[in-house]
Structure formats: structure tokens, C-alpha cells
Amino acid sequence: MTSHYFSCAxxxxxxxxxxxxxxxxxxxxxxxxxxxxxxxxxxSWVDGPAAKIVDAVVGQFAGGRFDSSIDMAYNxxxxxxxxGRIVIASNPGTGxxxxxxxxxxxxxxxxxxxxxxxxxxxxxxxxxxxxxxxRRALDRLAAKGYPVECVEIRVSDYxxxxxxxxxxxxxxxxxxxxxxxxxxxxIQRTHCAA
Numbered sequence: 470m471t472s473h474y475f476s477c478a479x480x481x482x483x484x485x486x487x488x489x490x491x492x493x494x495x496x497x498x499x500x501x502x503x504x505x506x507x508x509x510x511x512x513s514w515v516d517g518p519a520a521k522i523v524d525a526v527v528g529q530f531a532g533g534r535f536d537s538s539i540d541m542a543y544n545x546x547x548x549x550x551x552x553g554r555i556v557i558a559s560n561p562g563t564g565x566x567x568x569x570x571x572x573x574x575x576x577x578x579x580x581x582x583x584x585x586x587x588x589x590x591x592x593x594x595x596x597x598x599x600x601x602x603x604r605r606a607l608d609r610l611a612a613k614g615y616p617v618e619c620v621e622i623r624v625s626d627y628x629x630x631x632x633x634x635x636x637x638x639x640x641x642x643x644x645x646x647x648x649x650x651x652x653x654x655x656i657q658r659t660h661c662a663a
Contacts, residue, residue, distance in 0.1 A: 470584050472546055477501040477508035477588040484510060484530050484592065487553070491526055492518055501589065507533070507542075510589040515597045516661040523594050529555040533590030536568040542590065548575065548582040558584055598656055600624055603631040606655040619648045 475483065481501040488497045495517035502509050512527055535542045545560040562572035577584075603622045611617045619642055623634045633656070635649035 472584040472586050473549075474586045475588055477503050477510065480530055480532070480587045480589045481510050483587075484512065484527050484589075487526060487530070488512070488523070492523075507590045508588055510592045511595070512592060513595045513597065516599050516602045517596070519657060519660045520594055520596045521657075522660065523596070527592045527594060530587050531589060531592045532587035534560065534570060535591070536563040536566075536570045539563060539566055539568040541566060541568060544586070544590075547585050547587065548578055549585045550579050550582045554578070556582075596657075597628070597630045598632070600631040602659060602661050603633065603652075603656055605661075606659045607633075607652060609659070610652060610655050615646060615651060616642060616644055616648060617652070619643045619646075620652050 478501045481499050485497065485499045488495070488499070495514055497517075498511075498513045500511045502511065510527075510530075512523065514523070517523075529547070531545075532547075533542055533544050541563055543561055543563065546558040548556040548558045550556070556575055556578050557573050558575060558577075560570075560573040562568070562570040564570065564572060600622055607617045607620070607622070619637050620633050620635050622631050624631050633649050633652040635643075635647070637643065
């Protein structure tokens with residue numbers, strides 16, 4: 470069976486449409502990059518859904534994988550159903566090369582499914598945080614009794630993104646918490662509807 474190839478730009482369009490349908494009201498920037506030896510897509514947004522949620526949505530469109538245990542990149546193929554659902558068709562894994570990625574093969578999920586290859590090897594995501602979202606996360610930590618007075622919200626002069634800065638390391642004030650880490654983890658877990 471011959472496969473249909475989506476260029477990196479065509480794959481970026483599919484990613485953009487999927488994000489728009491899954492997260493209406495959230496503005497995503499989706500940029501395709503081609504370079505010698507490969508291609509990738511960069512997805513960025515402010516606040517909105519947590520990064521793990523977006524990673525699960527856009528990751529299905531990545532045409533490649535990388536096994537860092539043996540420093541090896543490889544390609545995968547997918548099935549695309551009539552309604553746009555994506556399923557791995559063939560992932561060779563790296564087990565036969567002494568790597569740690571398992572192989573995976575799936576039967577055609579429905580009779581009209583197309584075998585496809587996506588032109589972007591990798592899809593990278595970056596969620597920017599606004600001061601308002603950072604404040605919401607700190608308020609949630611304060612309600613749980615964390616010493617949020619030990620951190621402050623700062624805003625980058627470069628891109629306006631908020632970040633957390635711990636103002637003291639005095640353990641009598643922080644009560645043994647690394648409040649910068651606690652606050653950043655709370656921010657990453659905070660899903661923000663548009």
C-alpha cells in the first residue's frame with residue numbers, strides 16, 4: 470500500500486486545525502521549520518491548556534522518534550481515518566539496535582483509512598505564562614498553606630512572560646519548601662480556559 474506524504478508545512482496545517490478544534494478560543498502559534506536532514510514544528514501559546522495536554526494532541530503528528538539511549542532517530546508511519554483520527558501504523562522502535570524503544574504495529578483501523586507519513590520529524594511545544602496565571606497558581610498554593618510570601622512574580626523584559634523568583638532561602642520562612650519549584654509545578658498543572 471502506498472502512503473500519502475504530508476510536507477512539514479502541510480503537517481503544520483493539520484496540527485493548527487487540530488488545536489483549533491480541541492481548544493477553541495486559545496491562540497496558538499504553529500511554525501514549520503525545514504533544515505538539512507529534517508524538519509520540525511514549533512507550537513507556542515500563552516496560558517491556555519497545560520503543556521502535557523497539548524503535547525498529547527500534537528505528538529500524534531510527529532513523523533519521527535529519537536532514542537537517546539543509543540543516539541538514534543527513526544521514522545514512523547500512521548493511519549489517518551476519514552474523520553481525521555491518527556493511529557500509529559508502523560513504529561520500528563530501536564530494540565533490534567539495542568535501544569530502549571519498543572516496536573509497534575497496528576492494523577488498518579477502518580477500511581477507508583489512509584497510510585500517511587508526516588513531514589515533521591519532531592513537534593516542540595512551549596507554553597508562556599502570563600502574570601495573571603502565575604498569580605492564580607500562587608493563590609491556590611496559599612490556600613493550601615504554602616508560604617507564598619517567599620516568592621514573587623517577575624516579568625521578563627524580553628518577552629513579557631511571567632516567572633517565579635524565590636526571595637529567600639531561609640528555611641524558617643520557607644518551612645523547608647523550595648517554593649520556586651513548588652510554584653512552577655503548580656503553574657504547569659494549572660489549565661486555563663480561554
